[in-house]
Amino acid sequence: MTTIGIDIGGTKIAAGVVDETGRVLAQTRRATDALDPEAIESAVIACVAELRSGYDITGVGVAAAGFVSPNRDGMRFAPNIAWRDYPLRDRLARGIEVPIVIENDANAAGWAEFRFGAGRNARSMVMLTLGTGLGGAIVLDDRLLRGAFGVAAELGHMRVVPSGHYCGCGHEGCWEMYASGRALTRAARNALITDEDRAGRLRELAAADGGKVRGQHVTLAAAEGDPLSRDLVTELGRWVGAGIADLVAILDPELFVIGGGVADTGDLVLEAARASFRDQLSARGYRPEAQIVLAEMGSEAGIVGAADLVRH
Amino acid sequence: MTTIGIDIGGTKIAAGVVDETGRVLAQTRRATDALDPEAIESAVIACVAELRSGYDITGVGVAAAGFVSPNRDGMRFAPNIAWRDYPLRDRLARGIEVPIVIENDANAAGWAEFRFGAGRNARSMVMLTLGTGLGGAIVLDDRLLRGAFGVAAELGHMRVVPSGHYCGCGHEGCWEMYASGRALTRAARNALITDEDRAGRLRELAAADGGKVRGQHVTLAAAEGDPLSRDLVTELGRWVGAGIADLVAILDPELFVIGGGVADTGDLVLEAARASFRDQLSARGYRPEAQIVLAEMGSEAGIVGAADLVRH
Amino acid sequence: MTTIGIDIGGTKIAAGVVDETGRVLAQTRRATDALDPEAIESAVIACVAELRSGYDITGVGVAAAGFVSPNRDGMRFAPNIAWRDYPLRDRLARGIEVPIVIENDANAAGWAEFRFGAGRNARSMVMLTLGTGLGGAIVLDDRLLRGAFGVAAELGHMRVVPSGHYCGCGHEGCWEMYASGRALTRAARNALITDEDRAGRLRELAAADGGKVRGQHVTLAAAEGDPLSRDLVTELGRWVGAGIADLVAILDPELFVIGGGVADTGDLVLEAARASFRDQLSARGYRPEAQIVLAEMGSEAGIVGAADLVRH
């Protein structure tokens, strides 16, 4: 039983044929015009048509950023694409005959880790995707938590600091503003001001890349061993661990999986997260401790997870 | 199919025969000696023996404060009773022939609300018990969330303020220290110092009750209309709502049920919680909003929930 | 004994002849080219030359934003003008024969209030200028506090929230980010997202003024009675009061004077500041309470204060 998984991003659509073991058998992609839903639909339909030749496809899973409707047939709202209470499944069904399921992209990626990646031996798991923002997915007792209204696991918007950093969501102190690529960018820009003497490597990388320092420069410099960048990633890791301690108090999962670009710093962010998690874990010593590990599925996680969810 | 529910507290054991609709058909109780596990077991067995005469009992559910083992056969740890990795089910089975299930008391109370009380029409729900501390229970897709290690829904230990109030758990800023009877007690004692002019009614109630002001005095005075006490309950309600907003970001349930002694202030705490929840709800306007209501089951919730859980 | 006061801003130079009672007898102004220190000096010298005819001038006081050197002869650093360890006094002395004193502009404005405005009957006073940023001046025992290094009273950079809002200074949680026009702008933009239903008037004002809502729209709408804007100003006022309580713990002055554009909201910001100050004042009831009042000197405060400081 092979299915197709499609990951609709802000700038491109990636699609793949995925088998029951999570292997990607074939892939294709198209550019996205975020302002033109019809063009997106045509591109998705074209991807499916292209991939179907040669495979017996039993369903199509579509992942996209935003709020998915509870019965997984449409997008309530998307941050990057002009969708608002949009019947995406019906629109796609005009050109795709097999069953279609819509899912949030972070959920799809988390599901892929749960089924085939770092969480394949777990029964409950939380995935944290530290990309530009902080995406989340929650699996409890082998089931993806979708929420009463389809918008569970918006983990980046837990408030970790009252009156804290402003978030694009309009609120203050969201976890995402302390634990994401965006957070790293902001922290690095501040460090250029407050820690000028140690910021040489970041200035170099920024200068070579158009001028403004960004999170990616920090993860790169941290990997090289730059002390300031390592401090910045460590601080971010501490916030990751602090939020994990909150999630443990609520969900008590056995596993946390860290993915996304910031996770490329590997052990650095992981060790900091583990340490601050342990520091803040309630009733430590009276309970087993959840594990925190890196994701394994890479950038295909969205495709694989979406493809698999259409089977569940 | 009638079952028995038993609620083991720090000072007493309450037991009842409960039918499938959640009605309590008969009740009994015994005093608890928290230091003597054997005496507790004898008392539980005696309660069951007393209640079984005249009813066809198919199971016994036992609720107690503390960490329950994942397979619900024992107590990993209890704050009030001398249990530590304690095989409570086997111990009780010496004198009880029907199936026995152990459950955390807040979970049992929450389950009762879900099945027969304020949550009976919901499919997902979070119960907050604002007693001395802040207890929680989480029901998702009709299932009680128990956690990978049996200790989910320790909601009182989410951190809501970094470097915030000290908690008995050894950490700082736990939600419980801002939203519980204990929090109300502490806030009231501070108000006696900082808001002396308005604290007359609280001083009176405290003086008539042994000297020190406690949370109960505040809820009582608030019900009478005392302005300072109403301010204190309102402030507590704001913290309740703030934590609810975090839980919505994570769990996206359709309903929150507020119980425990502080909930006796009714609309006052409820309105404050609703307002601050709305203020802090991420993506408000793009999603349905969870409801926040008062609990309906009263003090028998533990018995009823425990009795029902043995059937599930 | 008349002196001249000069206020060098980012876009204009304002100058005036001021008598010993703080009256402005004559005024003139020039445009500023912030990138060209020599042009600024020529403009200042021209202002002085113009104003001296007809008055017996005994000194010139010059106010500008930035860090003034301890002996008041130059600018260590300016945020808006290309000065860095700049010998401004000597440069100006080439074209001005009377004594010259350089002073920070917030200090000059505060001194004017102390000598001739809201603080004229006080012996110790703190001035808070709630403009785009939050400027401060401190007068203790009739003396302007300049600091060991000339940079006292940078009150906007007290940290009021650990891990709080990012500040342009590179740090987090600075008071200025909670109590200034910039803070009001940011809070209003967030309210457009989180409190859409009540933001109609702010959207109107912003639309009529180029599109983006700014702090000035909020103070204007608050003056009209717009409920959301009044809430935003009240919240800002609470942060003003909270910081004042800190300053009282440190300095114990008898008076706080609130000026700057945000103070145009008058009683609204004042009442909120007073209330939160009282809520947070340590040892209230055991000490007299500092007064909090509005500034009286208006936009000429910088000129008047600079002119008077050259006499002291």
Place this chain on the structure above:
Amino acid sequence: MTTIGIDIGGTKIAAGVVDETGRVLAQTRRATDALDPEAIESAVIACVAELRSGYDITGVGVAAAGFVSPNRDGMRFAPNIAWRDYPLRDRLARGIEVPIVIENDANAAGWAEFRFGAGRNARSMVMLTLGTGLGGAIVLDDRLLRGAFGVAAELGHMRVVPSGHYCGCGHEGCWEMYASGRALTRAARNALITDEDRAGRLRELAAADGGKVRGQHVTLAAAEGDPLSRDLVTELGRWVGAGIADLVAILDPELFVIGGGVADTGDLVLEAARASFRDQLSARGYRPEAQIVLAEMGSEAGIVGAADLVRH
């Protein structure tokens, strides 16, 4: 010109003859009965009588904890002694003919450091006494800051964390609750719960000293090299530095002097304070940096400062 300095504590009165260079020429002491103001006065008068024989005494300075009246003739309020708007100077004058001045004890100790100790070469200085609580003294332009109402430099009650630790003053988040012996005690008790494995040495010291761990055990163990205790002192030092950064933004002094029992940890607390001060110092690099050093005067600082203040 020799004077007498008297330090009235909660349990004892210490008195000494002090010369113009700050040397203590003779000393005596009496026990204090905090509930009996008359007994305290008799004891003070007796101390003075005893010390006057053999010295030509021109004045008596009296230091005590609490709020001193602005003209230094009485105690507005004392935390430990039954004084409330108490005319202490007149009461003492019944038995002492030379001029008497009353001063807050932290102010007296700070003045001693300024005149004869770590601050003798400074013109502006802040003293932080990290004892059970956090006391402060501020010297600006060679003058002790007393405040409009006599209660300046209550530095321990600056709020460093909104909704933070409860303080005995009735408020939340006071600096004293993060940077004092009391804070160390509380942090250590928490560490016994949350960091059990590393708390062995603290448990030993507490057991050998009556059972409960106290701040003194932490400073002792830290001096021995105990890793957990060193972490606790370091964390305290960070809060010291964070508050110092706030004081620099306000007062811009050239020097901070750290005294009190916690300062016995020496370099450990000092290095942590310096590092976090630098991390949080606004406009670092554009201004000279205040120095942070240890106090030099020891336990006689109160006597020496009080004795010297009667001359000023």
